[in-house]
Amino acid sequence: MGFASTGLVFIVVMVAALDVSSSMAATYDVGDTSGWTSMGNIDYNKWSSSKSIHVGDTIRKFCLQSKIPQFLQVTPQDYESCTTTSPLATYTTGNDSIQIKGDDTHYYFICGVPGHCKIGQKVDIQVSTSIGQATKSRSSCYSDPCTSNSYPFISQNPFIPNPFISNPFLSSPTFIYDI
Template sequence: MAARRGRGSASGALVAGAVLLWLVLLMEAVPAAEAGTTYFVGDDAGWGKNLDWWLAGKTFYAGDMLVFKYKKEFHDLTVVGGKGFRRCKVPRKLAVVMRTGYDQVTLRRGNNYFICGMPGHCDAGMKLAVKAW
C-alpha cells in the first residue's frame, strides 16, 4: 500500500514556502501606495499670479495634493484642460470651478492645469500648470 501524504508533508511545506517567497518578491517589486505630499500653492502668499518661482525645484507625483488658499470674494480656482489654460478661457463644459478660498486638488498623472476664472485674472498671470509623474 502506498504511503499517503498529509498536510505536514515535505512537498506541502515546499509549495507553501515557494508561494510565500513569490509573494515577498512581488511585494518588493510593486511600490507600496503612499500618501502623497501636500503642497500649499504659493506658500504663505497663497494662490496668486506668476507662480513660476513657487514651482521651481519641486517634483510632483500623482496623488500629491495642492491646496489653493485665496480670498473667495475676489478669486476662484478653475481646473481646465491645456486649451483652456493656454487661452485663459473657462470652457462651458469639463471645467471644475471651486470657490471656497481653501480648495484641495489631488494631482493626476500628467499635466494638471489651473486658472482663476475671474475676468482678466488668468490673462494677468493667475494660472498654474503642474506636471505630475
C-alpha cells in the first residue's frame, strides 16, 4: 500500500468515527434528578423545553410506587383535561423507558394518581425535527471562520475530516503503516 492508499484508509476511518458520533441516541430522565413526582412544584414542561429530544432518543421515568399507574401516555385532549380513563399506554414498573419513534412530534404524559395531573404532574415532550446536537456542533465547526481556507489542501467539505480540527470521540490519531 502506498501513501495514497494509507491516506484513503485514514479518511474512511475518520468519516466512520464522525458518523457514529452523530447517530448516538440520548437518554433523558423525566425531571432529571427530581424524577417523576408531585412533590416540589416541578415544572415538567420547563424541563421538557430545555431538552432537544430527537427520534431514537429514550425518555425514562423513575418512581418508588411501582404498583400505581403513575405514567400514562395520553392524547392532547386528555393531557389538557387530565383525563386518565383511556390512556394510549400505561407505564407502571417504576423504571420505564420509552423510545421516541418517528411517528409523533409530541408525546403527552400525565400522572395517573388522582389529583396529581391537576397540580402539574404532566409533561408535553416535543420531538425536535432539527439535526441532532452532535451533528449540529460538528457541522458548525466547518462554517466557522477559524477553519478558513488559508491552507488550500485542507478540505472544507463536512464529509471529509479536517486533520486540524480535533475530534473528541478519538483519544489519539490512528495511523496505519504498510510494513
